[in-house]
Amino acid sequence: MNGWIHHLIIAPILVPLVAAALLLFVDERQRVVKAMISLASTLILVAVSLTLLRIESGPSEFDGVYLLGNWAAPFGIVLVLDALSALMLLLTAVLSVAALVFSLARWHAVGAHFHTMFQLLLVGLNGAFLTGDLFNLFVFFEVMLAASYGLLLHGSGPLRVKAGMHYIAVNLAAALLFLIGVSLIYGTAGTLNMADLAARIPDIEPDRRMLMEAGAGVLGIAFLIKAGMWPLCFWLPTAYSAASAPVAGIFAIMSKLGIYIILRLTMLLFGEGPSAGFGADVLLYGGVATLIFGTIGVLASQALGRLAGFSVLVSSGTLLMVLGINDGAISSGALLYLVSSTLTISAFFMLIELVERGQDAGAIVLAVTMEAYGDADEDEPEEGDGVTMPGTMAILGICFAACGILLSGLPPLSGFIAKFAMLSAMMGTGAIGVPPTATVWVLVFLVILSGIAALISMTRAGIRTFWSSLEGTVPRVLVIEIVPVMFLLFLTLALTVQAGPAMQYMDTTIRSLSNPRIYIDAVRKAAPIPDYDGAASTEAGGK
Template identity: 40%
Template sequence: MSQHLMTLPILIPMIGALALLLFNQASDTRRRQLSTALCVAQVLVAAWLLAVAGGGQMLFYALGNWHAPFGIVLMLDRLSALMLILTAVLALGSVLFACAGEDARGTNFHGLFQLQLMGLNGAFLTGDMFNLFVFFEITLLASYALMMHGGGKERIGAGLHYVILNLAGSALFIVALGVLYGATGTLNMADMARRVAQMSGDQAALVTAGALLLIVVFSLKAALLPLYFWLPRTYAAAPAPVAALFAIMTKLGLYAILRVQSLIFADTPVAEAIATWLWWSGLATIALAGVGVLAARDLRTLVAYLVLVSVGTLMAGTALGSIDAIGALLYYLPHTTLICGALYLIAELISQQRGKAGTRLVRGRRLHQRHLLGGMFLVAAVAVAGLPPLAGALGKALLMQAAEGSARLWLWPLLLLAGLCALIAMSRAGSVFFWASYKGEVDSGRVTRPQLAGVLWLLASAPLLVAFAGPVSGYTQATAEQLAEPQAVIARLLGESPALQFGRLTIEGESP
């Protein structure tokens, strides 16, 4: 049975979602226990796959024994394993927090939560463009319902805009796939890469149009300027555990761009156009999101703009294209995702103890547990601003070091100014919440154990990524080197390497 373990990141949440949705009359306690157990199982499976990929092995699994490029092939490399463990860790912290009562404000929270995890994990594992679209849609369908969990005028309004924009993005995705399929005759990533490399003339122009359409779609998913205006309001209105999980949604767009750019369109004329778009859009996103951070008058909106700063940083690093730059952004990726997720949970805890003031940066009730909340807020603020000695500073330093020539003149000032904006904004928010004068009675609300466990689980990433900076940066550097060698992936995925035997999971170096 060991040959089927690669499918578990998809099967576990899929079966769990079906069970939770079918038996929705079960008690809240039972549903919470099952959902938490499913997330723990996904962390363990993702950790195993990370260890396998970290050993330099690439895993492939042909469903139904259909050979590529005709069948559905799952593939796991270092990048996929990194995204799987990041998603699993974020999901566990979010679901622990939700078990304190947020899940009971609507129906089917845990079933939809697992369905979204299924879509995310499937997108990270698939080797086929059409199935990438399918898993994108599964993720989005679940996110539509989770976004409006609990109801409310503001939440439903923001959710409606989110649905409309993503439906438009999905339509463009289908058009892009149709263009690419018409030009190449395949949707398998490896087979498409091989055929694109051999094209010229009108066919190459058609592929270029399809590729640029894809990048526009993925830029919308990643919330890259000028396609990011939907994100601040949407994330600020979402329930706290949902907003925390949504921190990985923008990284799904980044993953898709990295995958198609390094595997399908590497060393093609369109690669330069993609890099140019990502570079200038990434820099503009950093600049305008920094302004948004300073202008925010609500902590949730402030965190949403911090997510956008990280998106711009990651995209600018992707545009640099060098192995050092990709390795640096992949080191920065887990840090910014988990800390932004933790900040959404902390914002909810602050809101619960400030009465009607909520997370608005105005005078409100004095916090009942201001020392506990202040300590967690301080760690998250230092981490998200990129201050030493936490991993944000190291990730940005590695990225700035990877920039060469004129790129430094643009990237260095913007990253430093964005960090300064984050520091000023978080200092102002902390002053309002913990030091400013207050009005009204002190709220008697308390942080529950599940809420505290969820926040600490995510905040632990800040010191751990520093303590294990050597192994983590070594892994991300090796991931960047693996992405720089797409021909090895293409040969193995298409069965042109003896290391791959279709119809079963095959580990490189294993005898067939």
């Protein structure tokens, strides 16, 4: 990666940061101008992320190290682009475009500084995916959290404010744990650069290594809170369901940030050496508990927002469980599942608002009561009678059915392919060829059970919403609102059609993560660019 293309690595941070600064100078009454600046920023992010992904998936060697301030690691700030970070950047950019376009219908105008906070959220997310040291990870983590506080409260309302206060309190505690963990690691290892830290860990004395592992454990708790691992996840369904639809749509990637950091640090710092496998059992059993809790929540949820919130926990539990298994073949399928589930849940959060517009709250309660106890006064339909579903409801119903298929993992969409890849590897029919143990069979059963629970819940909700005898009014849906939902679902279809190349990319990503020496050498050997005067004097001396 040479020349100006190398500077694209900083663009996912710089572009939304500049856009956020510009938006502060635009009056709140100029909604169209603010929307155009924000939309242009997100579209540029998609183009940049696609370019970076194509470069990383190409035949060129790994050289995606960007030295900010032109200082070599570990003294300077380092951004590192590899296959995993490029994937997360593109996923974030795609979700941001869909959520932002959806918000332009009305949500961006119900409060102040929506677009500024949205762009700052992207700064925090993209910076966390790219940073190569723990201190700047903390900085970007705080930027992301500060923006998310305002976005969650956007639109006000008592339920949103109450959920927002809980969200802020929990995440402030997570930020404090983050700072404590980083301090312990720096006190024992003397560095916060991830590559330098990975190189130093094998040489740390056993007593100091225990303190370093304690710091890593505290740091891990902060990210497990964000990922939603049980019992640290009670805030998540309420907060996500209370957020406005476009905010919940972009929040779908935030829980995956915790998964990303845990995967990154686990493979880089504890993939080999004396601390190999540190925390794997916690991830495995914590993931199992989260999956069980999320599955129960999905079955118990009557409100669609709660159903989507618990679906986030099911996704997180599945991914944490796979990280605890620490097997390359299973992890490749898990990465595909991460992408598919994030796209689906984001689309589902936005779809929920459109579906619920035509429903009356009292009618929903009555429908649940009738479902439980029956309706003795229900009239039998006369022969020849029928109901014609309006076009809007038909489109919403198709999108709802697609979300149900994806969340439950039914064929033929990408949710099925991702789960099939994971389960086949678990059962020994995939690449590893190892007979499954009793523990693995339990994990397979839980993954299948979570899919069945999602199918039951989505079917029940769909019948109540689209086929109930208590009919509501047909919701008024704008094109600018349904298109983002259809766009995200179309991407899952494209992921299904291109499942072969997608799985190849996931395999390559996991193989590079499994060899931390590639990352370490790339960062430690990255040399600063000579300044113009130094280069000129060298050439003059040579002549």
